[in-house]
Amino acid sequence: MRPDAAVHASTVLKGSLVSARALTKRFGDSVAVDRVDFDIARGESYGFLGPNGAGKTSTMRMIVCMSPLSAGTLRVLGMDPEADGPLIRSRIGLVPQEDTLDLELTVLDNLMIYGRYFDLPRRVIRERAEKLLEFTQLTDRARDKVEPLSGGMKRRLTIARSLVSNPELLVLDEPTTGLDPQARHLVWDRLYRLKQQGVTLIVTTHYMDEAEQLCDRLAVMDRGRFAAEGSPRELIGRYSTREVLKLRFGTDEPADVARRLDGLVERTEALPDRLLLYTDDEDTTLDEVHRLGVAPNSVLVRRSTLEDVFLRLTGRSLID
Amino acid sequence: MSAIDAASVLPEGHGGTPRWLRSMAYWSYQYKRTWLGSVTTSFLYPVLYLAAMGIGLGSLINTHSHSVGGVPYLDFLAPGLLAATTMQVGSNESMYPVMGAIKWLRTYFAMLATPLTVLDVLLGHMAWIAVRLSTVSVIYLGIMAAFGTVHSGLALLAVPTAVVSGLAFATPIAAFAATQKNDTGFATLYRFGLIPLFLFSGTFFPISQLPGWLQALARATPLLPRGGALPGARARPRAGVARAQASLTERF
Numbered sequence: 001m002r003p004d005a006a007v008h009a010s011t012v013l014k015g016s017l018v019s020a021r022a023l024t025k026r027f028g029d030s031v032a033v034d035r036v037d038f039d040i041a042r043g044e045s046y047g048f049l050g051p052n053g054a055g056k057t058s059t060m061r062m063i064v065c066m067s068p069l070s071a072g073t074l075r076v077l078g079m080d081p082e083a084d085g086p087l088i089r090s091r092i093g094l095v096p097q098e099d100t101l102d103l104e105l106t107v108l109d110n111l112m113i114y115g116r117y118f119d120l121p122r123r124v125i126r127e128r129a130e131k132l133l134e135f136t137q138l139t140d141r142a143r144d145k146v147e148p149l150s151g152g153m154k155r156r157l158t159i160a161r162s163l164v165s166n167p168e169l170l171v172l173d174e175p176t177t178g179l180d181p182q183a184r185h186l187v188w189d190r191l192y193r194l195k196q197q198g199v200t201l202i203v204t205t206h207y208m209d210e211a212e213q214l215c216d217r218l219a220v221m222d223r224g225r226f227a228a229e230g231s232p233r234e235l236i237g238r239y240s241t242r243e244v245l246k247l248r249f250g251t252d253e254p255a256d257v258a259r260r261l262d263g264l265v266e267r268t269e270a271l272p273d274r275l276l277l278y279t280d281d282e283d284t285t286l287d288e289v290h291r292l293g294v295a296p297n298s299v300l301v302r303r304s305t306l307e308d309v310f311l312r313l314t315g316r317s318l319i320d
Numbered sequence: 321m322s323a324i325d326a327a328s329v330l331p332e333g334h335g336g337t338p339r340w341l342r343s344m345a346y347w348s349y350q351y352k353r354t355w356l357g358s359v360t361t362s363f364l365y366p367v368l369y370l371a372a373m374g375i376g377l378g379s380l381i382n383t384h385s386h387s388v389g390g391v392p393y394l395d396f397l398a399p400g401l402l403a404a405t406t407m408q409v410g411s412n413e414s415m416y417p418v419m420g421a422i423k424w425l426r427t428y429f430a431m432l433a434t435p436l437t438v439l440d441v442l443l444g445h446m447a448w449i450a451v452r453l454s455t456v457s458v459i460y461l462g463i464m465a466a467f468g469t470v471h472s473g474l475a476l477l478a479v480p481t482a483v484v485s486g487l488a489f490a491t492p493i494a495a496f497a498a499t500q501k502n503d504t505g506f507a508t509l510y511r512f513g514l515i516p517l518f519l520f521s522g523t524f525f526p527i528s529q530l531p532g533w534l535q536a537l538a539r540a541t542p543l544l545p546r547g548g549a550l551p552g553a554r555a556r557p558r559a560g561v562a563r564a565q566a567s568l569t570e571r572f
Contacts, residue, residue, distance in 0.1 A: 066433065094433035096433065100425070100427065100429045104350070105350065116346075
């Protein structure tokens with residue numbers, strides 16, 4: 001728990017940090033967010049998981065008071081985004097999907113100027129910047145221009161920048177999209193640490209591994225609505241089996257094989273290149289598969305993931 | 321290590337800096353990188369123009385007709401060039417910088433994730449342009465004095481006038497830039513707007529030399545350096561800010 005959390009607690013209504021009822025966003029005739037309800041508690045990390053166009057970013061933009069609601073109610077830090085946008089944003093850190101760093105200024109200057117937007121004294125910004133650069137492992141690059149930095153470094157700088165104002169709530173829109181695996185893990189590691197320090201995180205992502213890594217609770221979004229909400233483990237327990245058997249075939253069509261295996265397991269999913277069998281007991285299931293004379297080229301057993309949850313809920317794959 | 325620790329939480333606006341001033345600070349921060357080139361240009365431009373047109377061309381004109389509108393050509397030309405310069409500065413500062421802040425560097429979006437609002441972002445940028453216009457016109461006036469064309473203390477009034485007339489260009493052009501998909505519109509604006517204004521608004525010759533309908537047109541522009549131009553110019557920045565704000569707000 002951060003020492004200053006107690007200070008915040010007295011200024012914020014008890015209970016949810018963010019609370020939405022029938023939250024709706026329309027762009028002309030299209031509905032981007034369709035009457036969603038959610039409550040995010042202090043200290044929680046909450047994720048919006050869904051494919052592109054599911055309404056995640058629109059939801060997030062309403063939370064950070066950058067985009068007006070079309071209908072419904074929203075309370076952020078106990079305040080009304082419509083009336084108190086600047087005040088709410090002064091207590092939120094935002095890591096947008098596309099970097100908005102000034103490429104021609106130095107790493108340190110980016111932090112300095114950003115802190116000025118919050119009207120922080122230079123001395124305070126400088127002290128915080130030093131710690132934040134250390135935290136995001138950018139100390140060596142403090143005097144370098146931003147332009148030549150790698151994508152992962154820019155992302156980390158954006159995260160450092162969003163923390164200059166010492167926010168209670170950190171909102172990250174697709175924090176690791178476009179990063180290579182190593183850079184992603186470094187970002188996750190830093191975010192995990194923030195979470196441990198008690199910072200409330202809101203993450204939008206279309207990566208199920210990211211959602212699993214970072215989120216205590218998440219909403220699976222599809223076409224502007226919540227298909228389900230819960231912790232990753234709950235969602236997997238509710239919508240999938242413990243394990244998944246992934247079968248690949250040479251010439252057989254997965255859909256044909258699926259018909260032959262009808263009734264064998266609770267659920268089968270025939271994708272163009274593979275057949276998924278959802279089971280709680282992979283050994284028995286695999287024996288049955290062989291007994292029925294099905295000879296897959298390869299068999300892979302894995303634990304169920306949010307990908308399976310999404311497939312079950314929407315009938316579509318998260319990443320095509 | 322704690323990333324964000326005990327440094328006390330400071331309430332929004334505790335330092336009392338108006339929000340528009342904080343967004344203006346960005347532009348001044350950025351200007352540190354380019355100020356030298358920019359200031360050099362601010363000196364060079366008037367020196368070159370006043371020397372070439374005022375003294376070079378002017379001596380020819382003075383020999384033939386002795387004066388233009390009752391004053392030596394250099395005295396006629398200098399205030400007009402000052403007005404033309406503010407047009408140029410006001411326009412340039414609100415074309416690429418505004419488009420860049422929306423499309424390329426996305427600076428406006430960075431600002432909008434903080435306590436700043438669209439109006440703060442816009443006013444801050446326009447305030448910065450006003451600062452630039454002031455420095456440019458003070459430098460210009462100094463050079464005019466060095467050329468011996470300043471004959472009265474009242475000439476100092478040229479500075480606020482220049483700032484207002486520069487903003488009369490900056491604000492609607494910022495609105496225009498905010499709505500553009502790419503920069504091709506700027507070339508068009510230059511060719512059909514700014515360059516004709518530069519040539520035909522009474523900078524180089526009195527507009528009484530123009531045919532009647534063109535005179536009326538010239539009078540309607542904010543560039544006309546003398547007389548009736550000022551009230552018109554004053555009305556424009558406010559309308560421009562409103563338009564720029566509207567077109568920025570639409571994007572959300």
